Amino acid sequence: AIEAGLCVGATYPGTPSSEISLNLFQISQETDLYFEYSTNEKVALEVAAAAAASGVRSMCIMKHVGLNVAADPLMTLAYIGVNGGMVIVSADDPLMFSSQNEQDNRYYALLSGLPMLEPSSIDEARAMTKYAFDLSEKLKEPVILRTTTRINHSSGPVLLAPIQSIKPQGTFVKDPFHKVAIPSVSRKLHVQLLENIKKAEVVSNDSKWNITTGEGSLGIVCNGVSFNYVSDAITDLDISRKIRVLRIGFSHPLPQDTIKSFINSCDKVLIVEEGEPWLETQIKSIAQEMGCVIPINGKGEHLFSRLYELEPGIVRSVITQYFGLPGSKPTILDTSDVPEIPGRPPNLCAGCSHRATFYAVKQASRALDRPVIYPTDIGCYTLGVLPPLNMADYLICMGSSVGTSCGFSKALDEKIVAFIGDSTFFHSGIPGLINAVFNHHQLTLVILDNGTTAMTGHQPHPGVDMSQWQLDGYTQISIEKLVRAIGVPHIAIIRPYQVKKSIDALKEAFQFDGVSVVISQEPCTLINKKEKAGLSGHQPVQKSSHLYQ
Structure with missing residues (x-):
């Protein structure tokens, strides 16, 4: 992407795509590349789409399920097309190493009509990405670069090429009867999309890939x-x-x-x-x-x-x-004399504040006269499903804890206590909370605010104070103020290591008639350890353009 002159990049982090974003974010602090961690994948795709509509090269990066979130703009963007090259990286996760499903995103190319490339090696991923920008500009369409975990999490030799300079400024040409997708326009654009697919097939037939x-x-x-x-x-x-x-x-x-x-x-x-x-x-x-x-x-x-x-x-x-070919069995290494290594399943980190929050919730729940259902969400705290915590009963996708709590509150007599992380709340939890307040559902939402997007590698989100890393140009969004603005009638803020105060606040929230929100604030222990050791990965930098010279 850097070799191709990438100008604008956007992402929402998600394994196995997170390392791509981290590298581009770090490069953006030293160069003229603009790169952002967007609120969610839909927004990331829209940011990249507008940049490409302005004639500059853009990229958005997400894991496979992130493309579900971005599917709404994706399908219509295929109609409208782009001017500058635009690449959409979709990182699939067969075997679900860190995902809730193993959907095959090749079907999105078929569904949208967009060109798709699939690398088989690390160097090919680099070369295909560069080619994808040229292909995008040739066809005037975004190009999907589909990878999988084994490609994303591999290393290998890469042959670098000269770096193309960034186009400093884009130009947007107003053309509403081509770029505003009202029905009369989209009817014409669909015809054009089908013609583009035919052109792309000609390119595919002659492709070196x-x-x-x-x-x-x-x-x-x-x-x-x-x-x-x-x-x-x-x-x-x-x-x-x-x-x-x-x-x-x-x-x-x-x-x-x-x-x-x-x-x-x-x-x-x-x-x-x-x-x-x-x-x-x-x-x-x-x-x-x-x-x-x-x-x-x-x-x-x-x-x-x-x-x-x-x-x-x-x-x-x-x-x-x-x-029907002969084939001997592969030689198996004799490991009979190797001592068995105890299994180490995923677990919350030592010192994780989520444990303290779960403990307080469990203690407060014992005061209730009815059972509790715990819808949960995507993040480190999903590991609360494991014993002895047992604090997760239902999970579908990012942000689902709040929406499903609304359904449970109408279908069941049990108390509904949902968990959602700070980054996930910004990603897709807010609409569900608005729905809960508007429809007067009976539930308690516990927002686990550890000040980072921890599970994917401590990426920032809108609730993070970026000035702590000497990074300017960001505005921190207060979760508490946002929840109050939504109209939640009962809000409590706890520090989970203040155990008695936390339990008392949770008991009060559980008894409230309507929607209650408890914000559990405690920084991720890994960030605290890094800061104490002086190992913070975010250091102030002086912008330069040396990469592009």
Whole structure:
């Protein structure tokens, strides 16, 4: 992105995409790059869209479920298009290492009609990102760069290229009958989008990112990290003379001509892809239109699962079984003399103030004459689900604790006590709280304010005082003032290590008739440790443009 002359970047942090944002944020403190941690992914995409509409290059970064939040502007932005290059990074999380689902975001490219690229290596991720900006400007459309956890959390050699200077100022040309999506305009824009998809398919057919290797009659089609597993299996099994591989990197629109040529060269085809049968379904459709009757399979019994990740052993095993090839079992390292290491499941950090808040809530709840339901949210405090805390009963997505509490309060007689973190509250908790006040729901919302977006690496949010890190140009938003402005009739602020006062305040909030909010304020213990040790990662910097010279 830096090599491509990125001018404006925006994100809401979420694993496995968070490290991209951290690096761009740090670079922005030293250069003319503008980068922000937006309130949520929808806002991040809108910031990037407006910058691209002004002719400068922009990028927004999010994890896969973040694209759900940004889907509303995404779908219409595909109609309106862009002037400057715009790249949308969507980081999928197969096996759900740090996510509530493992949705396959390739379907967003199909749904929106936007071009999509999928890197298979670290250096390819760099090169594809740079290419994506050029492609975006060529097609006048945003481009989705879809990665997965194994790409995002890998390291490898990268060949750097010259850095393009930032375009200092954009220009917005008023054209309301092309850029204001009212029905009469959108009808015309939809026609244009379909024409752009056809243009993109021509580019995809000639793309260097769609690579065919080998001359065998047994075909393998793969994408992303799966290409590495396939390559390893071919080498280990010594079957390169029998196999022909099509690695698809420009995956939407699919390179239909390339795929047809590949199918015609094969007697049998195996599709190797993580997640849903996205490639498989479309390639089978292409083959059917061709009248081709060779076996084409990927997901199914004795083949690949739609669940979780692929890994080299699985890919190797399916290749030998599907094609009827001989293959010895891989050598397994003897670990019989290695002592067993005790398991260490995720848990709240030592000294985490959330434990103290949960303890106070549990003690206060015992004074009630009815059971308690605890809707929770996305953040470190989600780990309150584990024993002995057992402080989580229901969770869907970011911000859902408040909205689901409204539903529980009408369907149940139990007391409803919800948990939400400070960053998540700004992200998507506010509308739910407004709904609760407007409709007079019976619930208590505990806002766990630890002064950071802790779970993804201590990124800032609107409630953070940025001046503590000598960073200017920010305005801190008070959660208390915001809650009061919404009209919440009962508000209490506690310090969870003041145990008796906290329990008393919670008891009072639980007895209140209507909506009550308790704000538990205590800085994240990891930030406190860093500050005491003088290890704060945020240091005052002098802006320069040396990266772009």
